[in-house]
Amino acid sequence: MLIWSVWTGLDGGVSFSLHADYFPKAALFSRKAHGDEKRMLVLFFDRIGWPTSLPTSEKGSFMKSVLREKLKALEEFSASDSLPLRPGVEKFIDDALSEGVPVAILAAYGRNGEKISRSIVKKLGPERTSKIKIVGKNEVEGSFYGQLVLGKGVTSSLDEQLIKEAQKAASAEKQRIAEEVASILKLSVDITTSESSEKVIAALRAGSEYVGCDVQNCILVAGSQSGVLAAECIGMPCVVVRCSFTARAEFPSAKAVMDGFGGTDLTVSKLLSKKWS
Template identity: 30%
Template sequence: MASMAVCYSLATLSSTKPLLSHKNTTSIANLKSHERTLQSSLVGTKIAISKITRPLSSRRLGTSSSEITCSASASPLPSALLFDCDGVLVDTEKDGHRISFNDTFKEKELGVTWDVDLYGELLKIGGGKERMTAYFNKTGWPENAPKSEEERKAFIASLHKRKTELFMALIEKKLLPLRPGVAKLIDQALAEGVKVAVCSTSNEKAVSAIVTFLLGPERAEKIKIFAGDVVPRKKPDPAIYVLAANTLGVDPSSCVVIEDSGIGLAAAKAAGMKCIVTKSGYTANEDFLNADAVFDFIGDPPEERFDLAFCRSLLKQYVS
């Protein structure tokens, strides 16, 4: 919506005598009607009011020494909506990624099992390969793991590749559903020409599978994916969101991010973006003090929590 500026002098609003003496002025009845129309048109719109004092030489007969200048603007649309994947698009962690990690460990006879609580702690580390490396460094590497650092990197990469294959099989069978409201919000954004991207620390193939199989190919072709090792540093580092803004050609301050975790929130805010948190199973009790808004989920009517209009409201600015 284009910005709107309205200006009335105090004389126009309070002094009727000069108005009655001029053949081209508006009648009192029409003026009141116009005021009612003005008030109606500004309902729900933020208004900035400033006083302007005119020099004596420029004052017109019957006007006050000051005028009220009102300017109002509708909030701009976001340039881009950037979604995290796991926990935002789909609540994948407990019954998706964790299960796939454990199945991989079992296949490779590593003697390792990540239970629900342990995996919740490991999620504080961004990235699956980084998660496994940190865990083995702390608890000890399996007996059948390589000894050198370079060989261990290749070993971790092979585990992660197999884990991704198992996870994608779950997604292709549609055993893990989209969270409520995700498709709705994406459709609203695409209909308004807002760019949509998914920014995740997960493997790019896994993220692409979620987008393609659960959101459908028509949406998928309009959604840019930034995932996995596309950046050298994972969340809470802002690198992936900075890359997304640069690639999409948008100002970070005009982007709204949908995240579910503390590390994702930290990454979005460090990139200079607005961030809405939709809490997931593992992140419900995390500290989201710096979030611009926090919800249990996005939601579809009649259980809708927010929509594109709410994302738009986060970017509202006063125009003087």
């Protein structure tokens, strides 16, 4: 089963921001930062120098504002009708459907995911989208994971203690996975799961649930590090399709990293045969 990030299908390789002059240069540091935007900004400003008027104590808030403005502008642009689908996306989805592979598009992936997904649905056309599961906020909250672990839409008949124990178990599993990775890297890890990562994990869980497949039997087609890391946390295989902004980024935990759809890049036949390169 294919689970699709809303970002992956759009031909929006350029990142827009009120601080747009920073990002073309910052892309040079994407490989060293392994696709982590915050780390990439730190490397960038450490190299060229931080704004002279910026107090050291305000570096954190400054980076957050840059990333927030960039994300807002990118989401608005991605949701516009003027942005086309990436070349090969329609054929890729058609091939998957003709092979009987369930396809889900994760609309609950980001802040404007629902709006972006509507734009994608319109471009794909009603015939295709009638065969695709669109997993939005309501679907996530209505899923078993959303009700039991996130506590969304839980009825009074459910045992509250069971919910708390499930939440503890989920947190413990995340910590265990992180510690295993950290032991390899000889690092000390203390995870505090952010709201954004929780949303991605919940969307992935809901996507697998709505198409009736275990997470291990799904493949996430992602375009960002957040999706890759979330998929790794729950044991879902992930393939990355890069854009121009992430062309230099590395995704070590992904099964494969492609530059597009079709031809020598990502095809359904490669996914089915697990030929990642």
